Amino acid sequence: MRFFLAGSLLLSNVLGTAVPRAEQKVDYTGFKVLRLSLAKASHDIEAQIEKVAAHILNPGKTTLDVVVSPESVDTVKALVPESIIINEDLGVTLAEEGELVSPDFSASAVPSETWFTAYHPYADHLTFLSDLQGGFASQSEIFTAGTSVQGRALTGIHIWGSGGKGSKPAILIHGTVHAREWITTMTAEYFAWQLLTKYASDTTVKSLVDKYDYYIIPAVNPDGFVYSQITDRLWRKNRQTVSSSTCVGRDINRNWPFKWEVTGGASTNPCSETYKGLAAGDAPENKGLVAQVNSLRDGKGIRLYLDIHSYGQYILWPYGYDCSLVVHNSAQLRSIATSAAAAIKAVSGTSYTIGPSCSTLYATTGSSVDYVDSAGNATYSYTWELRDTGDYGFQLPASQIQPTVRETWQGLVSTLTNAG
Ligand SMILES: [Zn+2]
Known part of the structure; x- marks a missing residue:
């Protein structure tokens, strides 16, 4: 472009x-x-x-x-x-989004819910995770899933319950695949925060944590996220270059090594928002994520994969690469999504559209949900597109962070309950 x-x-x-x-x-x-x-x-x-x-x-x-x-x-x-x-005037909308707020972490205590009232610089997201983990050290640890183009670790938090570390099927959650989708970082963090801070007091949360091992990476595209904070608020891709072009960035969600070669669901133009890369899985971020998916698959298996995006308010499942294919557990995926959409709507009326990815939204090749479903052998694999439907788009005002993370959390609780 x-x-x-x-x-x-x-x-x-x-x-x-x-x-x-x-x-x-x-x-x-x-x-x-x-x-x-x-x-x-x-x-x-x-x-x-x-x-x-x-x-x-x-x-x-x-x-x-x-x-x-x-x-x-x-x-x-x-x-x-x-x-x-x-x-x-996008400038007005951006002003409404609010400034990046750097909280006072000096107390080094477990972060409070105030964290979810503003957007924050990338470095603070790492502090949030480590402070949260530090408060629940016996049932969580920080992990990394490879390294970005610019050398940032793809950093996540692993949470487990009474069965002990690594004893249960995996729930894998990715946020901020696309750099500009800032509400997704906050949402993935809210999930981790709820699972840990409510474990002792909420029997539903305790049962869900005891049942699975959670692997949550709030920002799988750290380079793009930082670039969207410092230079271009609307940046989507990673920050990888190609020698044939002055344009920058691969679309991490078109680079996964499953049906990458199929045409029509990604771009071969390095200047496009959906540039697929030169070869399947050739983005460093994808290499790390693929290795983690395969490792979880070969361990206790993946019960649920959730790739969190914005915007549009959709719950989507495979396949992205072919609109005529019906995934083998389509009926269960639809049933779980129907309940999740109802749980989200019950909080404050936000309506979600559900359906198979390709026919409901658009064709995508080399996408995460297809890979984790097919190559990762996940029982359930979803893409969630959070608020809104375009009024603010990616620049959801800070005042909408809490309403969004709270309703989406109810969608997760419903999904986990029904995925058993
Ligand atoms: Zn996205």
């Missing part, structure tokens, strides 16, 4: 002036979000839109939400006659 070639080019295009190579934060003041209907558009229209738009927010759908600079609005509207503006 033209705006995202490299730091200097990026800014000179967006701002229209030459700037030093040192990366500055992308200013989205005045940028609009357009919702485009591609139902009657030609096949190559998405590639053309990608060249003009600053970001495509939900690549693959027939209804595309795209971020467009004020100067490019008319160009995009000429490409796609059916469009509406769903956000007049």
Whole structure:
């Protein structure tokens, strides 16, 4: 995509002036979000839109939400006659999201629920995890699942109950696969926080913790997450380069080594939001995640995999790579998802759409849910797309963090209860 070639080019295009190579934060003041209907558009229209738009927010759908600079609005509207503006000024929405808040960790106590009232810098997320683990050292430990392109450890927390460490089937939960989906970091952390802090006082939580071993990685794309915090709030991919292009980043959720080679569910263009990489599983993040999935599979097995994304409010299951295939345990997956959606809705009315990934949302190849279902032999494998349906998109205001993590937690409790 033209705006995202490299730091200097990026800014000179967006701002229209030459700037030093040192990366500055992308200013989205005045940028609009357009919702485009591609139902009657030609096949190559998405590639053309990608060249003009600053970001495509939900690549693959027939209804595309795209971020467009004020100067490019008319160009995009000429490409796609059916469009509406769903956000007049992204800069205003970003202000509503709130500043990154760095809490006072000096007491080194178990984090309080206040953590879930603001977004935080990446380094603080690591402190959150270690402080939480430190408070429950006899039933948790910090683990890493490989290393990112830029050398950051993919850091998670392993939680177990009365059976002891590693004695039960695995519940594997990933957040922040896509860098800009900040609500997912908070949600994965809330799950870990609830499982540990409520273990002693809540019999439901105790029974769920005693039944499984939990492996929760709140940010499996740390490089992209940091980049989204410092430079471009709407960054999606990792930060891996290719020699053939000045564009940066592979889509970690199109790089898993299962049906990676199938066409139509990812891009071979390094500038695309859904760039699949040069070879199956060639992103360092995927190598680490694949090794962990395989290790859990070969151990006690994976009972449930949950890949947490935003936005759209969906509960999705395999397959992503083929819309005509029906997964062998489709009926159970649907039944569990139906109950989870009802549990979420019961909290504050948030409605989720459920269904197989490809036919419900869009085709995805090399996706995590397909890999963990098929190669990881997980009993249940889901993608959850959290709030909202586009009003705020990825920039969910800080005031919505607690309502979102609380309702999603009820979805998890329901899922775990029914996955037994
Ligand atoms: Zn995502």
